[in-house]
Amino acid sequence: MNFDLFYISPELILALGGILVLIAGVTARRWTTPERLGIFSPEVVSLVVLLAALVPSILLLAEKDVVRGVSQFFYGGEKYGLFAVDGLALFFKIIAIVSTAIVVFLSMDFFREIKFHRGEFYALLVFATLAITSLAASTDLIMIYLSLEFLSITSYILAGYLKQDPKSNEAAVKYFLYGAISAAVMVYGMSILYGLTGTTNIAAIAQTFRAGYVPQELLFLATIFVLVGFGFKIAMVPFHQWSPDTYEGAPTPITAFLSVGSKAAGFAVLVRVLSTGITPDVLNWTPLIIMFSAITMTVGNLIAIPQVNIKRMLAYSSIAQAGYLLLGVASMAYSPLAVPAVLLYIFVYLFMNLGAFAVVTILSARLRSDNISDYAGLIKRAPAAAVCMVIFMLSLAGIPPTAGFVGKLYLFAAAIQSGHTALFWLAVVAIANTVVSAYYYLNVVRTMFFIEAEDTSPISASRPAKLAIWLTTAMTLVVLLYPEPFMKMAHVSASILMGM
Numbered sequence: 001m002n003f004d005l006f007y008i009s010p011e012l013i014l015a016l017g018g019i020l021v022l023i024a025g026v027t028a029r030r031w032t033t034p035e036r037l038g039i040f041s042p043e044v045v046s047l048v049v050l051l052a053a054l055v056p057s058i059l060l061l062a063e064k065d066v067v068r069g070v071s072q073f074f075y076g077g078e079k080y081g082l083f084a085v086d087g088l089a090l091f092f093k094i095i096a097i098v099s100t101a102i103v104v105f106l107s108m109d110f111f112r113e114i115k116f117h118r119g120e121f122y123a124l125l126v127f128a129t130l131a132i133t134s135l136a137a138s139t140d141l142i143m144i145y146l147s148l149e150f151l152s153i154t155s156y157i158l159a160g161y162l163k164q165d166p167k168s169n170e171a172a173v174k175y176f177l178y179g180a181i182s183a184a185v186m187v188y189g190m191s192i193l194y195g196l197t198g199t200t201n202i203a204a205i206a207q208t209f210r211a212g213y214v215p216q217e218l219l220f221l222a223t224i225f226v227l228v229g230f231g232f233k234i235a236m237v238p239f240h241q242w243s244p245d246t247y248e249g250a251p252t253p254i255t256a257f258l259s260v261g262s263k264a265a266g267f268a269v270l271v272r273v274l275s276t277g278i279t280p281d282v283l284n285w286t287p288l289i290i291m292f293s294a295i296t297m298t299v300g301n302l303i304a305i306p307q308v309n310i311k312r313m314l315a316y317s318s319i320a321q322a323g324y325l326l327l328g329v330a331s332m333a334y335s336p337l338a339v340p341a342v343l344l345y346i347f348v349y350l351f352m353n354l355g356a357f358a359v360v361t362i363l364s365a366r367l368r369s370d371n372i373s374d375y376a377g378l379i380k381r382a383p384a385a386a387v388c389m390v391i392f393m394l395s396l397a398g399i400p401p402t403a404g405f406v407g408k409l410y411l412f413a414a415a416i417q418s419g420h421t422a423l424f425w426l427a428v429v430a431i432a433n434t435v436v437s438a439y440y441y442l443n444v445v446r447t448m449f450f451i452e453a454e455d456t457s458p459i460s461a462s463r464p465a466k467l468a469i470w471l472t473t474a475m476t477l478v479v480l481l482y483p484e485p486f487m488k489m490a491h492v493s494a495s496i497l498m499g500m
Contacts, residue, residue, distance in 0.1 A: 007085040009056040010093050011137075014130035017049030018123050025119010046104050046122040050129070054097045061090040061493070082140045082201075084272075091343055091493035092136035092268040095350055099260045100129045102354050102472065106253040106361045108464040114162070114251075121161060125257065128154040132261055136268040139276075141190045141200040144269055145183075148229065151265055152179045155258060159250040171249030178242040182232035189225025192218060193278075202277030209282040219283050226273065227292075233266030234322045235315075237296040247315035252364050255311055256357035259318045260350050267325060267346060271332070271339060280333035289330040290426050297323025297433045304440045310360055310372050313440060314353075317396060320437060321349060327423075327430050328411045334418035339494035341414040344487060345407035348479055352395035352404055355472030359389045362461045362469075372444060377453025385461065386448045388473045393441040395476050398434045403479035408434065410487075 005012065025042040103125060111118055131151035138144040156179065160172025194200055196218060197208040209219075231239040247255045274285060300320030307313035328342035360370070362385060367374050378386040395404030408430075415427040461469070479486050 013053040018126040021123040042119040087493035089137035096132035105464040105468040167249035186229025192222035244315040293326035337414035340490040341410040343490040348407035351475040356392040376451040378448040382459040397441040
């Protein structure tokens with residue numbers, strides 16, 4: 001199909017919009033403040049840019065021809081392009097844009113305490129969103145690498161944004177060091193794939209493997225190396241070591257962004273590569289993903305139990321959530337429900353996790369602490385926030401009546417329905433881990449409701465933070481009460497991979 005600017009309009013809007021946010025940050029600095037926002041303040045411009053990028057993403061997802069796949073940016077006589085406009089890419093574009101918009105609302109509350117470089121902060125958020133949307137659409141190893149590095153560089157800067165805070169500096173340095181090493185290993189794996197096939201396009205790689213002899217040992221080694229890079233992004237054990245320290249030290253809105261946006265980007269490229277590049281008929285990677293899934297969810301949940309800092313607890317929770325999602329990835333070769341289940345759970349995870357971090361952002365600024373013990377008596381000091389936090393904790397644990405229950409049920413059903421014995425036992429391990437996770441999630445609830453606070457003064461929140469909390473709470477409940485449209489969206493988005 002011919003090149004069409006509308007197909008890449010979300011990326012164009014984000015690229016130009018990031019520059020506009022930078023300009024707004026410089027020009028509006030004199031007459032706008034975090035308390036008094038103007039039309040041309042960086043916060044407002046960021047939200048307008050994100051909304052402008054969201055509209056064409058939704059419109060494209062509604063077009064059947066586009067959902068089934070349109071390639072862009074062909075080169076050197078290649079049959080396949082660098083950039084795909086399909087249901088999978090558009091789904092993750094919507095996830096990235098919506099999550100960033102919520103993070104912008106949280107950041108407005110954050111900048112009431114921090115008074116410097118607002119424009120640059122929001123511009124970096126927009127550019128990081130551009131990196132995620134580009135990564136979700138990448139169908140070439142070179143494009144995947146460039147998009148990953150673009151996302152990593154912006155994330156490193158945002159993680160270390162509090163320059164005078166040693167913890168923020170430590171977060172950025174550790175994130176950078178782990179990221180640099182994992183990227184180098186990933187590129188080596190990509191070079192092996194190129195050496196085996198003579199192409200960097202993932203669809204052409206699969207076609208080449210199907211047409212001739214496949215050296216299984218080299219392909220397995222290349223797959224392991226590539227998984228190092230993807231595993232770093234999704235905080236998969238044993239490539240998760242950066243996550244707790246980075247989550248604790250980074251500004252809380254950025255921790256929220258990394259926990260959802262960066263993880264979604266990693267799963268977007270992981271699903272695409274394993275379903276259209278290194279396909280199960282070429283290399284049986286299911287046992288490998290099963291192993292990573294079991295280890296990731298178990299390590300994440302067990303280490304989350306003794307945590308006293310809520311950001312570190314949510315970091316290990318995020319690692320465990322990656323393990324649950326890997327259960328769906330492992331089922332892709334055997335169950336048509338697998339990819340839709342992964343997409344639905346990521347959609348649910350967006351709201352329940354960002355909602356939890358929205359509450360943490362407010363309390364971190366008001367209490368000057370991230371210790372779970374300081375949440376004592378929150379039901380009296382901030383009853384609305386406490387009730388919403390209960391919903392988010394229950395949803396993350398997968399307990400009804402929340403969207404997290406629907407998401408996990410769908411994931412477990414995909415594994416059990418596959419008929420694969422190892423996947424069945426992995427689902428059993430996941431259910432056991434869900435029971436374990438309830439301990440530390442409900443510990444937060446116990447602290448808020450049943451432990452008396454020394455200070456009983458009420459805690460207030462800004463309007464943008466309240467809006468973020470109410471939106472995420474509403475969506476966490478709506479997906480449970482009326483899941484059909486969201487399930488349909490997940491199935492439509494997965495149709496390009498499932499041959500529907």
